[in-house]
Every structure is written in C-alpha cells, then in structure tokens.
Amino acid sequence: MQIPRFFKYNAQASLGVSGPDALEFLQGQFSNDLSSIAVGQVVYGLWLDRKGKIVADSFVLRRGEESFTLLSYFCESSAILDRLDAYLVMEDAELAASSERAPAVAIWGEQAQSSACEALGLETPDRGGFAENGDVVAFWGRRGSESVLEVVNLREDESSRFVELVSQLSEMGAVELTLDEATALAIESKVPQIGRGFGDADLPQELSLEVDAVSFRKGCYLGQEVMARLHAMGRVRKGLKVMGIEGSTTISEKSLPLDLVDDAGKRFGQLRSVAYSKSGGIGLGVVSHGFVGQRLFAGEVEVTLYQEKDKSDG
Amino acid sequence: MGEIEQVAGVLKQLGAEDDQAKVMAAQLIKRAEQISEERGVEKVSALAELLQLVKSGRDGETHERSN
Numbered sequence: 001m002q003i004p005r006f007f008k009y010n011a012q013a014s015l016g017v018s019g020p021d022a023l024e025f026l027q028g029q030f031s032n033d034l035s036s037i038a039v040g041q042v043v044y045g046l047w048l049d050r051k052g053k054i055v056a057d058s059f060v061l062r063r064g065e066e067s068f069t070l071l072s073y074f075c076e077s078s079a080i081l082d083r084l085d086a087y088l089v090m091e092d093a094e095l096a097a098s099s100e101r102a103p104a105v106a107i108w109g110e111q112a113q114s115s116a117c118e119a120l121g122l123e124t125p126d127r128g129g130f131a132e133n134g135d136v137v138a139f140w141g142r143r144g145s146e147s148v149l150e151v152v153n154l155r156e157d158e159s160s161r162f163v164e165l166v167s168q169l170s171e172m173g174a175v176e177l178t179l180d181e182a183t184a185l186a187i188e189s190k191v192p193q194i195g196r197g198f199g200d201a202d203l204p205q206e207l208s209l210e211v212d213a214v215s216f217r218k219g220c221y222l223g224q225e226v227m228a229r230l231h232a233m234g235r236v237r238k239g240l241k242v243m244g245i246e247g248s249t250t251i252s253e254k255s256l257p258l259d260l261v262d263d264a265g266k267r268f269g270q271l272r273s274v275a276y277s278k279s280g281g282i283g284l285g286v287v288s289h290g291f292v293g294q295r296l297f298a299g300e301v302e303v304t305l306y307q308e309k310d311k312s313d314g
Numbered sequence: 315m316g317e318i319e320q321v322a323g324v325l326k327q328l329g330a331e332d333d334q335a336k337v338m339a340a341q342l343i344k345r346a347e348q349i350s351e352e353r354g355v356e357k358v359s360a361l362a363e364l365l366q367l368v369k370s371g372r373d374g375e376t377h378e379r380s381n
Contacts, residue, residue: 021341085352089367090341094348 004109004174007182010101011152013072013080021091022066029222033215037062042130042139045213047083052226053201055083057194061130074195104152112174113149119165144189184275187284190240197256197272205236238288243303245281258298271298328372
C-alpha cells in the first residue's frame with residue numbers, strides 16, 4: 001500500500017490552444033501522437049526544435065473539439081508560447097498563455113487520490129484521460145514509478161475548495177512533501193524534470209523520453225527527421241545516470257549544472273538535478289556511454305554512479 | 315480588388331489552386347491580425363513576413379519567423 005503523500009506546486013505553464021485547426025496545428029508540432037486524442041484525454045510529449053532538441057514538455061488535454069489546454073510542471077508558458085507562435089502561420093488557431101501559474105497538488109496513494117477526487121466533485125480519471133469539474137482538472141502525472149494524481153486549478157487562484165483539499169489531505173494523514181522530496185522521487189525513477197535542469201538542448205533519447213514521449217509512427221512534426229534518424233541508426237552517445245553524492249558537502253541547485261569529470265579531469269557529463277534526505281544526497285545526470293567507471297567528481301564533490309542493478313535493488 | 319483577393323493572387327502565383335488560395339489568404343490575414351495585435355506591428359508588415367514564410371516553405375527553405 002502506498003503511503004499517502006501530497007506535494008503543493010504551481011504548474012509553470014498553462015496555455016490554451018483553440019480554433020478549428022488547433023488539433024492539426026498541435027499535431028504538426030508535438031513529439032507525441034495526437035491524431036486519436038478524444039475530448040477528455042491527455043497525452044504527454046515534447047516540443048522540439050528542428051534539430052530534435054527539447055524546448056519544453058507538456059501534458060496536452062483535449063477539453064473540447066477545438067479546445068486544448070497545455071500544462072507543464074517546470075517549463076515556462078513563454079517558452080512554449082514562443083515555440084508555438086513561431087510556427088503558427090496559416091492554421092486557424094489561437095494561442096493564449098496565462099501569465100499566472102496554476103496552483104496544483106500532486107497526490108500519491110490510492111485512498112488519498114480517491115478522496116481528493118470526491119472532495120472536488122471529480123471522477124477518478126482513467127489512464128490516458130482526465131477529469132474536469134469547472135476549472136479544476138485531474139490527470140495522472142509523471143513524477144516517478146509510483147502512480148501520482150495531478151490536480152490543477154486552472155483559474156489561477158487558490159479557490160476555497162482547493163485550499164480545503166490540502167487541509168483534508170493533511171487531516172487524513174497524508175504527508176506533505178517538499179520540493180526536494182518530490183525531486184528525490186523523480187531522481188530515483190530516472191524521471192528528468194524538463195525545464196528544471198533538463199531539456200534545453202537535450203535530445204529526448206538522451207533522457208530516455210523516446211519511449212513514451214515520442215511517437216515514431218505519426219507523421220511530420222518539428223524535429224521528426226532527427227527522431228526518425230536516431231531511431232533508425234541506433235543510440236545516442238549519452239544517457240541518464242542516477243548517482244549517490246558522497247561526503248557532507250551539499251550541492252545547491254543554483255550551482256547546477258555541474259560538469260562531471262574523472263580523476264584526470266576529463267569531462268564525461270553533467271550533474272543536472274540533486275536532492276537530499278536523511279540518508280544522503282542523490283543526483284541525476286547525463287553521462288557519456290563511453291564512461292565505464294563508477295566514480296566521478298562534480299566540482300570538489302565525489303559522486304558514485306549507480307549501476308542498473310543497484311536501481312532494481314532499490 | 316479586396317484584401318483576400320490580393321493575397322490569394324500572390325498565393326496563386328506561388329502555385330496554389332484558386333479555391334485553396336482564397337482559404338489560405340483568409341487564414342493568413344487572420345494570423346497577420348493576431349500578430350499585429352500581439353506585437354504592436356503593422357498588419358501589412360506581419361502579412362508580408364507570413365507571405366515570405368510561405369514562399370520559403372514552397373522553396374524548401376527553413377527560415378524561422380523571428381519572435
């Protein structure tokens with residue numbers, strides 16, 4: 001049984017895309033396949049540049065025949081808006097970015113998730129779908145290996161029932177997580193936080209996102225040629241690695257990214273994300289597949305790369 | 315000659331069919347109006363930039379519009 005937990009945050013991006021050509025336009029820009037998305041469904045994917053590098057990520061929620069909402073945990077609305085706006089030429093679609101950040105709660109634990117939906121008058125969403133009641137939407141997120149429900153208030157103010165939800169979760173014994181603790185969950189599951197240490201000029205394959213954020217069967221979209229070539233020709237030169245952070249020196253998020261170098265000072269990658277708990281520090285980085293050892297340095301701090309079997313051992 | 319017809323004429327010169335050119339022209343004009351409002355530029359400048367993008371696309375070039 002999952003321990004009920006929750007994490008309060010603000011979705012950094014909340015955008016609306018509407019109009020008769022909205023679906024066609026988004027399909028031509030998004031890395032994942034939206035061709036069969038029905039009203040009430042949600043698809044996670046990426047906005048790439050023409051070199052296939054990640055600009056931002058989003059959950060795309062189809063809220064009406066011609067109406068979509070894009071949400072991102074960490075990517076700014078302006079990054080997505082600029083990316084889409086630059087390629088909106090002739091399609092009959094309108095973009096509307098919210099200047100505010102939508103208040104949201106991520107919830108772990110089946111009982112807590114059910115209670116939250118009930119309290120907000122929402123159905124528990126199906127996988128691939130979202131539930132909606134007024135300005136509140138709920139859908140399944142991507143924060144690690146555990147099932148997490150995202151509840152987002154699109155009205156951008158903390159309405160009373162949303163505040164009540166947090167109180168209710170606390171009263172039922174759900175533990176509130178800090179950003180560091182939520183980040184640790186992501187790191188342990190090798191989930192890169194796009195827009196927070198990851199993305200900007202990374203290829204999806206370098207972050208293991210090609211599995212569920214990129215469709216290799218859909219038609220043309222920006223960045224598709226590079227995705228198709230990488231898919232056909234083999235693997236990229238670097239990938240995600242989880243690592244333990246040794247010693248008592250704390251690496252602050254502000255100092256990231258930090259180059260990862262070996263004993264001889266040769267660079268093999270970058271440390272992008274860190275989190276600390278009572279048991280020590282943990283990090284997620286992008287490391288060259290050419291590195292075969294376990295020990296690297298991020299500045300003065302020694303890090304030990306977990307082997308894949310370490311991860312499965314927990 | 316109306317605005318749509320003028321723009322459609324340009325699109326036909328670029329190879330669009332008659333009916334298609336009118337639809338495309340109406341959408342380009344609408345988009346130019348959006349850009350004009352969003353960025354405070356003249357509608358005619360926004361339209362000229364969009365037409366240049368269409369031409370670049372037809373020529374197989376990959377110019378991106380400046381933001």
